[in-house]
Amino acid sequence: MTRYESVIESIGGTPLVRVHRLAAGLHPRVYVKLEHQNPGGSVKDRAALSMIRAAERDGSLRPGGTVVEVTSGNTGVGLALVGAHLGYRAVIFTSSRIAVEKIRLLRAYGADVRLVDAFVPKGHPDSLGAAADRFVDETPGAWRADQYDNPANPAAHVGSTGPEIWADTEGAVTHFVASVGTGGTISGTGRALKALSDGAVRVIAADPFGSSYSGGDGSPKYVEGAGHTVHPEAEEDVWPRSFDLAAVDEYITVDDREAIFTARRAAREEGLLLGGSAGTALAAALRLAERLGPDDVIVALAPDSGRNALSTYYDDEWLADRGFVIEQSEVPTLEGLVDEPAPRVGLHLTVAEAVARLDERETDAAAPVLAVYRRADHEAPIPALDVAGLVTLDGLRRALESGFGEDLVRAHIVAAPPTVGIGRTADAALAALDASQGSWTAASVLRDGRIVGVTTRETLVAHAARAGRLAVAR
Ligand SMILES: Cc1ncc(COP(=O)(O)O)c(C=O)c1O
Secondary structure (H helix, E strand, O other): OOOOOOOHHHOOOOOEEEOOHHHOOOOOEEEEEEHHHOOOOEOHHHHHHHHHHHHHHHOOOOOOOEEEEEOOOHHHHHHHHHHHHHOOEEEEEEEOOOOHHHHHHHHHOOOEEEEEOOOOOOOOOOOHHHHHHHHHHHOOOEEEOOOOOOOHHHHHHHHOHHHHHHHHOOOOOOEEEEEOOOOHHHHHHHHHHHHHOOOOOEEEEEEEOOOHHHOOOOOOOOOOOOOOOOOOOOOOOOOOOOOOHHHOOEEEEEOHHHHHHHHHHHHHHHOOOEOHHHHHHHHHHHHHHOOOOOOOEEEEEEOEEHHHHOOOOOOHHHHHHOOOOOOOOOOOOHHHOOEOOOOEEEOOOEHHHHHHHHHHOOOOOOOEEEEEOOOOOOOOOEEHHHEEEEEEHHHHHHHHHHHHOOOEHHHHOEEOOOEEEOOOOHHHHHHHHHHHOOOOOEEEEEEOOEEEEEEEHHHHHHHHHHHHHHHHHO
16 A cells, blocks of 8 residues: 555556456457546546646746636546645536536535536637636636646656556556547657657557547547547637647547447456546557557556446446447337438528539438538538538428528528437337427437437337337237
C-alpha cells in the first residue's frame, strides 16, 4: 500500500492490466491503463491538477478564485476535486446531453453545474464556450482552464502518464493507443514515450467513426470524450492546440457499435468496467494486435470507467432504442419495414432545387423526406442530430407552385421526426413512439445509432394490427 498525505498526491500511478480473453489468439501482449483508478475516476485528474498548478504559478488563479471550464464531465470532476482540496470554487458548463451520472457526480464535489442545451456552432453567442467566457468576464477572480488550448494539459502526461507506462513495462512497450478529445493525453504521453524509446514507440490514435481527426465529416457520435465533431453550420473546423498532430503515427477508426460492444465484452469477459472511449481505444488496440508479433507490447489507455455509462452503453433498452441490436430477434422487427436509405434533401437548397433533386431520385411524392444539415447526396446512414425536420415532395411542389421556389428548404420544414431502434417490433415501436410523442406521422429508424430509413405511423399500425390478428388466429 502507498500512503499519501493528500488526495492530490494520489493522482496518477494507475495500474496496467493485461487483457486475456479479448486478446485470445493474438500474438502481442495487450494491456489497458486503468485511469478510472485516479481519485476523481478519470485521466482528467492529471490534466486538472497540472492546469491549476500552472495557473497558480503564472498568477491567473489566486487564493479564493473560481475555476471555470467547459467539459463533458471528467475534466470538471478533476477540477472540482482539486479545487475542493485547494479551496477554489468550480463552475462547470456542460451540455445537457451528457450522461446524468456525470452531472450528479460534478454536483457531489460541490461544483456549480450550468447546463447549456444549444446545438450551435463554436463561437456562436449561445455556445457553451461563449456562456463560459461571459461568466468569466462577469466574475472577479474567475479563471477558465481551457483544456483544449492549455499547454499544461498535455504537459501533465509528459511528466506522469508516459513515464509510468515506460517504467511499468520495463521499457518493453512498443505501441501506445489512446483516443483523442483535447489531445492532451495522446500528445503528452506519446511525446514522453517517444523520447524514452528514442522514437521507437508507435503512437496510435483510436478515433470514433465520423471524427474529423481521422478524416471524417465531423458528424455526431455517441461515445463521449473521444474524437472531434463539427457543427454542420460551422464555418471552419478548429482543432485544439493541446493536440500535437506530430505525436500520432497512425489513426484507427472505431464506430460506436464496435466501441460499445468492446467495452461490454471487457466487463463480462475480463471483469473490466470501461467507459465508451476506453472501448474505442481497446477496440483499436485489438485490431492493431492482429497484425503484430509476440515481441510487441500494446498499451491502450482507458480514460474512465463504465460507471458513467450504466444508463447508456450498459443499458439494453438504451441500446435497443438506438438500434444497437444485441441479438437478432425471432419475431419480425422494423428490419423488413423500412426503405433504406432514408430519403433526404439538404436544408440549404432552394425549394426549386430540392424538387428537381427529389424528382431525379424518383422519390415517392407523399413519403416523408428528411431535411438534413449536410451530406444529402450519398446513401450512408446519418446521425439523428443532423436532421432539422421533415418535408414531402408534394409539400415542396405546392410551395413551388405558390411562388416560393426561391425560398430555402429550411423555411418549409415540419419538426424533426422521433426515432426508434430497428430491432423493435412494430407493436413495441408504436407503443414507444406514442408514449414519447403526442402526435407524430413518421419516425426515423436507427441502426447502430444512425438513421437508416423512415417509417410512418400508418405502416406501423398496419403491421402491428396484422401481427395482432395473426397471433389471435393462431
Ligand atoms: C471519457 C473521455 N475519454 C477520452 C477523453 C480524451 O482525452 P484527451 O482530452 O486527453 O484527448 C476525454 C476527454 O475529455 C474523456 O472525458
